[in-house]
Amino acid sequence: MQITKIEELDKKRVRIYIDGEFAFALYKGELRLHKMEEGQEMGTADYAQILEEILPKRAKLRCLNLLKARAYTERQLRDKLRQGEYPQDVIEEAVAYVKSYGYVDDRKYAEDFIACHMSDRSSKRMERDLMGKGVAKEIIREVMGNMSVEGELPDEISIARKWLKKKNYNPETATNKEKQKISAFLYRKGFQMDTIRSVLLLDINAI
DSSP: OBEEEEEEOSSSEEEEEETTEEEEEEEHHHHHHTTOOTTOBOOHHHHHHIIIIIHHHHHHHHHHHHHHHSOOOHHHHHHHHHHTTOOHHHHHHHHHHHHHTTSOOHHHHHHHHHHHHTTTSOHHHHHHHHHHTTOOHHHHHHHHHHHHHTTOSOOHHHHHHHHHHHTTOOTTTOOHHHHHHHHHHHHHTTOOHHHHHHHHHHHHHTO
């Protein structure tokens, strides 16, 4: 194996190319420690140590440091590690490690996210947001189903009415164009058409 290129990634790290292909990113201190230079042959022992010890340990620590600040989904952690240019096998090992300790749990993430936003977002909007964060649709719907049985899902009529108030929607003066506009706005927020019609009718009947 030949180190064909060493490319600066940022002030602290470099990309290492082996036999013409990107292999991994190292800190400059690690580069010096292994005495790696362009055109040099890389021993299998050094290569194995980097891929099996140095990078996995660093990726696990990266995950733990991220999770100290806030919760992440599995996909969000993978994305963060990809940004750090870790090899895919190293990424999977690191995510499996924190998952085994319960530090990352997409189901718990979904439960907490829904509990936090049930007063200001529709169920459809929360589903869309969670899927955007990488939570599987099956997990989201299972969590929502359990919360529905326990009567914990949001009152979408009340939430929609809050949005109407926030948008200064006045049923007494609203034109058909304004009604269409507010209807489209609520639809983009994830409210079902039945909910939108009910809310608009409730406001109109309240005149």
